[in-house]
Amino acid sequence: MNAVASRSRRSVLAVPASNPRFIEKARGLDTDAFFLDLEDAVAPLEKEAARQTVVAALNEGGWDGRVRTVRVNDATTAWAYRDVITVVEGAGANLDCLVLPKVSDPSHVLWLDTLLTQIERSVGLEVGRIGIEAQIEDARGLTRVNEIAAASPRVETLVYGPADFMASINMKTLVVGEQPPGYDPGDAYHYVLMRILMAARAHDLQAIDGPYLKIRDVEAFTRSARRTAALGFDGKWVLHPAQVAAANEVYAPTQEDYDHAELVLDAYEYATTVRRRGAVMLGDEMLDEASRKMALVVAAKGRAAGMKRTREFVPEQE
Ligand code: GLV
Ligand code: MG
Numbered sequence: 001m002n003a004v005a006s007r008s009r010r011s012v013l014a015v016p017a018s019n020p021r022f023i024e025k026a027r028g029l030d031t032d033a034f035f036l037d038l039e040d041a042v043a044p045l046e047k048e049a050a051r052q053t054v055v056a057a058l059n060e061g062g063w064d065g066r067v068r069t070v071r072v073n074d075a076t077t078a079w080a081y082r083d084v085i086t087v088v089e090g091a092g093a094n095l096d097c098l099v100l101p102k103v104s105d106p107s108h109v110l111w112l113d114t115l116l117t118q119i120e121r122s123v124g125l126e127v128g129r130i131g132i133e134a135q136i137e138d139a140r141g142l143t144r145v146n147e148i149a150a151a152s153p154r155v156e157t158l159v160y161g162p163a164d165f166m167a168s169i170n171m172k173t174l175v176v177g178e179q180p181p182g183y184d185p186g187d188a189y190h191y192v193l194m195r196i197l198m199a200a201r202a203h204d205l206q207a208i209d210g211p212y213l214k215i216r217d218v219e220a221f222t223r224s225a226r227r228t229a230a231l232g233f234d235g236k237w238v239l240h241p242a243q244v245a246a247a248n249e250v251y252a253p254t255q256e257d258y259d260h261a262e263l264v265l266d267a268y269e270y271a272t273t274v275r276r277r278g279a280v281m282l283g284d285e286m287l288d289e290a291s292r293k294m295a296l297v298v299a300a301k302g303r304a305a306g307m308k309r310t311r312e313f314v315p316e317q318e
Contacts, residue, residue: 015212099159
């Protein structure tokens with residue numbers, strides 16, 4: 001099964017690892033995934049203590065069904081190697097992926113892959129089970145995004161990091177996720193988003209949109225999420241409980257689209273196997289192999305999000 005179909009990541013909750021109150025609150029939120037953050041949400045003097053908080057939070061559990069991830073510090077920092085060793089040695093069995101921020105070169109991913117393999121061998125964890133989510137957050141990372149996507153079979157998602165990215169290219173705005181004033185007619189992020197999406201799809205990875213920082217404006221969050229969902233992104237970071245329901249809704253298919261996709265798959269399967277035809281009618285719509293592929297994407301996202309179909313396929317009598 002490809003990565004798009006395998007785990008739902010409509011909403012990915014950011015949780016500062018130095019704040020036990022936020023961690024406790026995160027357990028009760030209905031997100032598909034979360035990451036305990038050791039990077040930019042944690043002050044340098046708190047980073048060491050936060051590692052232990054992360055280990056305890058993962059081992060205590062209470063994360064039922066969610067994708068459990070930790071964001072370590074980036075590969076160029078003094079913290080990174082000890083973040084990985086402490087978290088994976090201490091709680092590797094209760095961890096699904098590590099988020100690696102500021103990936104500007106494929107060697108960052110190779111470094112993490114190698115270190116993970118060493119730790120897995122050392123403590124007896126299954127080698128290769130822990131995945132990598134690579135954050136693309138600057139111009140260098142974007143220019144090498146294809147190589148980053150291909151750098152290790154552990155890479156499971158590419159994540160757009162708008163705040164760092166906007167800073168990296170000197171974008172003239174301080175509002176993360178919004179269009180820079182003066183660029184009204186277009187979408188200033190289209191090129192970046194599309195490059196990340198193409199690299200993700202070319203390597204069978206998920207593409208995740210980053211945070212929207214004005215956390216109380218749910219309407220603006222929803223508008224920003226709709227744009228990337230429309231392109232094909234699989235989910236978005238959420239920073240506040242108010243953003244969760246919006247992300248879950250925006251990145252899932254509508255019930256109508258989900259039902260339709262399942263019907264297309266059934267009708268096509270019936271036509272090609274039972275009736276041995278390559279093109280088939282479903283109501284007044286003609287279906288072929290390309291329709292099946294499109295339906296597969298929508299059905300996979302719906303199934304991963306736990307949706308149930310409300311219509312069954314009934315073959316038409318000939
Ligand atoms: C996230 O890490 C961002 O920089 O937007
Ligand atoms: Mg960042």
